[in-house]
Amino acid sequence: MATDLEYTPFELMAVTGARELKDGEIVAVGLGLPVVASFLAKRTHAPNLTIILELGVVDPEPIDIGSGLSDPRFWYRAKIHTSFVDMLGMVLHKGLVDVGFLGGLEVDAYGNLNTTLLGDPKGKFRRFTGSGGGNDLASCARRTVIIIRHEVRKLTEAVSFITSPGYLRGAGERERAGLVGGPGRVITDKAVFGFDPESKRMRLEAIHANTALDDVLSNMSFQPIVPSNLPVTEPPTAEQLRLIREEIDPDRMYAGS
């Protein structure tokens, strides 16, 4: 029955992101798809999810879509208005954030993320956002979920600048650097990845419906681990799609970002 539903890649990614969140957890979100994923989880299987924004907002219930964290539309009906030192310090640094959503310019085979620059860091480069709270989430959250478009230039063997560390160059390196947690999932518009428990290299876990394995692999610039048994990503349910389309993002503003 569910296979008859039509949905966009954005909707599938949001639903897949929502499934990463468990009831009672604390999630830190920024802009766009993770917001839809978190609100969707909270309205379905995770009513006791706590949503925090780094600048000092807890459990907002926006009715208008904001242009970013700094837009007061995103702070509406929050339970708490507070500060960085409270959110990123006393919640994240203390180890209480279960899931941090991250996005970026490029991610590599070990889940390291670059949001800082494209080009040669020591020569000619184009500058982008930098860390914000991204490095802090990647360093201190129990696990992170990376959302990124499935393109050759975005999925690279080694990022040109590590803004937010994943497993660095592989097994044991993250622990040696004094970091906890690490990336749990990478969700793209073609597939879902995890990380091999031993080598920490990215491993294909599911492919979205109507996507060929070759389409997934030929649009990456490294070879992930490919298991022999590869499921299709669980599609959205009718209720999940209704919530996204009618309640969470009726004007398609998140979906358009």
Add this chain to the structure above:
Amino acid sequence: MSKVSTLAEAVASISSGSHVALSGFATARCAMAFAHEIIRQGINRLTVSQCVAAIEADMMIGAGSVERIVYGGGSRGRSGQHHCICRAIEHGTIITEELSSLSMTFRYLAGALGLPFIPIRSLNGSDILGRLQQFTPPVVSNLNDPFTGEEWLVLKPLIPDVAVIQVQVADEEGNAWILGPRWDNEEQAKASKRTIVITERLVSTEAIRRAPEQTVIPGFRVSHVVHLPFSAHPSSVYGVYDFDEDHIAQYAEASKTPQGFQQYLDKYVYGVKDHWEYIEMVGGMKRMNELEADPVLGY
């Protein structure tokens, strides 16, 4: 004691080469009128710091007022990158001491607490740390936890010469309320040697005493109180006015090139004698009324 002064007087108290902590976050509570006046007075070689880059820092950097930025990265959100900051970094025209949101906050917090350093888990393993390790004198180091022996990254405190904080409400002593989320502003003010408060509303100390739990910035840390409505335009002030999406779009487009940015400055900063002429130029009371926040929504 009244510390009420004009914006020009408050800005004139800052000497070139000072370290100024700025209160903006992307497009919220940015010290815009302050940035205009810094540029008009020709104060330069500044170090500016904030956790997440905001448009007042972008403007001051574009105008050449800044020698060094200490910050945790940041963009305007959906409306794009801070073009002046990105250009200055790409061309190496400013010194960039770049951290993350939390490591910036911790450096202010250490400064506010009078601690010599502060340990942190963030930054480890990243290329951000690699760059910070190249600074002399050092801004990061490592030491072992004396209780467990575990090795920790430690950060140098930030002690700005002055924090410039946009607030909703203050009295003439500088006791100030920040409504809505306050990101790093409290730590900035308390880490700094002094604070300049720029307020939308100036109220009596009696009014402050009626809700002292809302006072985030203590008057005894404040050197100047500037009462200047709409002084964060085109950014937002929670509960007072919304951000001016049209003007931010205009600024964003103009700042894409040095020429466009210079034309913007010539018109809106150098082309006006003060904040009130600027407000007239961007639409006057009619526009400010359109931006007025709904008391329920806060925007």
